[in-house]
Amino acid sequence: MDIQALSKKFGINAERKTGGRFPVFEENIRSRRVLVVCDETTRVFAQPVADMVGGNAAKCGMLVLPSPEPVADEATVRAVAEGGDGYDYLLAVGAGTLNDLCKYAGFLTHRQSGVYATAPSMDGFSSSVTPLIEKGFKITRPAQTASDILMDFDVLTKAPRIMTGAGVGDILAKYCCLTDWRISSYLTGEQVNEEAFSLMLDAVRACDNSVPALQRGEAAGVEKLMDALLISGYAMVIAGNSRPASGAEHHMSHFLEMDFLRHGERIPLHGVKVGLGTMVSLYFYKTLRSRPAFDGCERVYAEAEKLPPPEYAEGVLASLNCPTRFSELGISRDTMRNMLFEAYKIRDRFTVLTLYCSRGWMKTAADEIMEKYF
Ligand SMILES: [Zn+2]
Missing domain, CATH: 3.40.50.1970 (Rossmann fold)
Known part of the structure; x- marks a missing residue:
C-alpha cells in the first residue's frame, strides 16, 4: 500500500x-x-x-x-x-x-x-x-x-544534510526500540502488537535499503525516509503507545535534552541525539554475549544477532553529516556517564538499558561506551 x-x-x-x-x-x-x-x-x-x-x-x-x-x-x-x-x-x-x-x-x-x-x-x-x-x-x-x-x-x-541524517537516526533507532519491545516480551511478558511491529520493521528496512540513494541526495531515498517517518506515527496509533518508535535510544535522548534545558543551552536535533543513542543500544546488544548468562538469554541473543552492528549506524550517520561522538554535542563526560546509569528510569519501559542496569553490568559497560563514543 x-x-x-x-x-x-x-x-x-x-x-x-x-x-x-x-x-x-x-x-x-x-x-x-x-x-x-x-x-x-x-x-x-x-x-x-x-x-x-x-x-x-x-x-x-x-x-x-x-x-x-x-x-x-x-x-x-x-x-x-x-x-x-x-x-x-x-x-x-x-x-x-x-x-x-x-x-x-x-x-x-x-x-x-x-x-x-x-x-x-x-x-x-x-x-x-x-x-x-x-x-x-x-x-x-x-x-x-x-x-x-x-x-x-x-x-x-534539498534539506540540510544533517536534518536528513537526523531523520535517518530516528529511523535506525527503530531497530533498537523494536528489539527492546521484543526482548521485553521474552523477559517480562509484555505484549507485542505484531501488526505495529511488522509495519514499522518493514518501513525501516525499506528506508535502510535506500540509504545509498539518500547519501547521493536522490529523491527516491528521501521518499522511503518520509514513508518510514510517517509510518512510525501510524505504528504508534496501532500499538496505542510509543513502543514501536521509542526505546532506550530515545530515553537517552530525553535524558540529554533535560540536561541541555537545565543549562539553558540550545537543544540539538532530536534525531541527532537519538542516532547517538542508537549506536549505544546497538553496542549493548552486540556485546551481550560477553556479559553473564541469564534466564532466557538465548532468545535475547538471537534477537541481537538480527541487528546491524553499531559501526554500520555510525558510518551511515557520519556520511549524512551527523555527529557520532557525544562530545561533539558539547556533552560532558559526567552527563554522558549519568545518562548511561539513569536514562532507563525515564519511562517504566523495559529496554536494553534496563537489562544492563538491573543486572549490574553497566559499571563495566559504561567504561567501554565512554571509551568508544564519548
Ligand atoms: Zn524519535
Whole structure:
C-alpha cells in the first residue's frame, strides 16, 4: 500500500506535490481560513505556499515567528494560538518544531492543522502527541494529528544534510526500540502488537535499503525516509503507545535534552541525539554475549544477532553529516556517564538499558561506551 492510501486509513491526507500542485489539499481548504505559520528559516518556502493557499482558501494569512529556531514552549504556543484568531486552519511550514506548535495550538483552540514539510528530520509529522517545553521541562502532551502532510520532494531532497541524517537516526533507532519491545516480551511478558511491529520493521528496512540513494541526495531515498517517518506515527496509533518508535535510544535522548534545558543551552536535533543513542543500544546488544548468562538469554541473543552492528549506524550517520561522538554535542563526560546509569528510569519501559542496569553490568559497560563514543 502506498503511503497516501495508508495515511488515508488514519484520517490523514499525506500528499506529494504532483504537477506543481496539491489537489486534495487545495480542495480541503476551499472554504477555510488558513494561517500559514513559519519561522525566519522557513519563510523562504512559506511565500509560495501562501500563494498556493491564497489561490484556494477563503482567506489566507501568514505568521512569521521572529526566530530562526523557535522552540515549542508556552510563549510560542500562545503566539501561534493568538495569531490564529480569525482563522480556522493552521498550516506549519517547517519540520519538528513548527509542526508541533501548529498541532498543539490547533488542538487547544479547536482548529485543524497541517504541515508543509521542509525537512525529513523526525517522525512527529503523523503522531498525535507533541513534545513541549513547559517551565523549562520537556513534556509530551496529547495533541491532534495533522490533517494534511504536504510533501514537495524538490524541497525535502534539498534539506540540510544533517536534518536528513537526523531523520535517518530516528529511523535506525527503530531497530533498537523494536528489539527492546521484543526482548521485553521474552523477559517480562509484555505484549507485542505484531501488526505495529511488522509495519514499522518493514518501513525501516525499506528506508535502510535506500540509504545509498539518500547519501547521493536522490529523491527516491528521501521518499522511503518520509514513508518510514510517517509510518512510525501510524505504528504508534496501532500499538496505542510509543513502543514501536521509542526505546532506550530515545530515553537517552530525553535524558540529554533535560540536561541541555537545565543549562539553558540550545537543544540539538532530536534525531541527532537519538542516532547517538542508537549506536549505544546497538553496542549493548552486540556485546551481550560477553556479559553473564541469564534466564532466557538465548532468545535475547538471537534477537541481537538480527541487528546491524553499531559501526554500520555510525558510518551511515557520519556520511549524512551527523555527529557520532557525544562530545561533539558539547556533552560532558559526567552527563554522558549519568545518562548511561539513569536514562532507563525515564519511562517504566523495559529496554536494553534496563537489562544492563538491573543486572549490574553497566559499571563495566559504561567504561567501554565512554571509551568508544564519548
Ligand atoms: Zn524519535
